[in-house]
Amino acid sequence: MNEHYIWTVILVLGVGTYLIRFSFLGLIGGKDLPEWVLRHLRYTAVAVLPGLIAPLVLWPAATGGDVDPARLSAALVTFGIGLLTSNVIAAILCGGATLFGMIWVLGAY
């Protein structure tokens, strides 16, 4: 990763993100947005983030890309608790506890 690469990403991503945030606030006409566009925008977060995380969960770099029972069960617990309680902190804590518990039980380190 060279310096040029890093700074280009920071600046272009920064400007692009700002323009997305400013878009309708800047143009005022938030009501004018067609319904089908809004409908697609509602799903951007759930369409991008799970796909980003899935390979990291299934093929973690820490085990050289092999499926790891400790990490997989930690992921399932985190997601399950998050789904049931909608409590982000509780989900993170339970997932972390599962990860450490499993690593300790399996003696992975």
Add this chain to the structure above:
Amino acid sequence: MSAGSEKSYYWAGFRMGMPFLLVVIPFGMLFGVVATEAGFTSFQTMAFSSVVFAGASQFAALQLMVEDAPILIVIVTALAVNLRMAMYSASLAVWLGEAPLWKRALIAYVNVDQSYAVSINRFEDEPHLTLSQRIAFFFGAVSPVCPMWVVATALGIWVGDAIPDWMALDFAVPICFLAIIAPMMRTLAHMLSAVTSIVLALLFAGLPYNLGLLIAALIAMMIGAQIEVWMTRKAGRAAS
């Protein structure tokens, strides 16, 4: 409009924003740790958090950069993560669109998930609020969270080296994201969109230029929107 009531709305927003610190501080620290570990200098890491100012997309960009993805893919994917903010911008514009341009420019910069969610709930619950009360509430909700994102990043840079290997920090990012994604599964459309995203991202993992995630996300988005259309139609039929 009296300044006193604006002040009270600012603090009402502030109180609503406080609980999000529990998420923002660890998440920001994690970014500081992971970015410096990936080879960013402290200055670059701080610039990243303060210029881009959008946690999920920062992690997404970082992940792809570590994999040496082409610059265009990094930017397009990370911007896709932030596209939802266009929706925030559109729905905030309904309530705050009359504010002077410089205020709207500032609102846009701090228009993050948490401040949006809290504010839009309040605006819809109390539609009689004046414009200045709404603005006060919005900036109140933002005040605890936004500066702390940058401060937490700095903390992460600072403690980074001190974190031992056994803490399996590599997995903190997936766990944080999973915890954030899970409560988003509000409807069948959201769930099927997420499942599509996962299945296709895994299937397309081998595509060149890390294009797989982008294609998976695009299709997942259309699936979610289409299922919403079907569900609404079905609900409409059932009601009539």
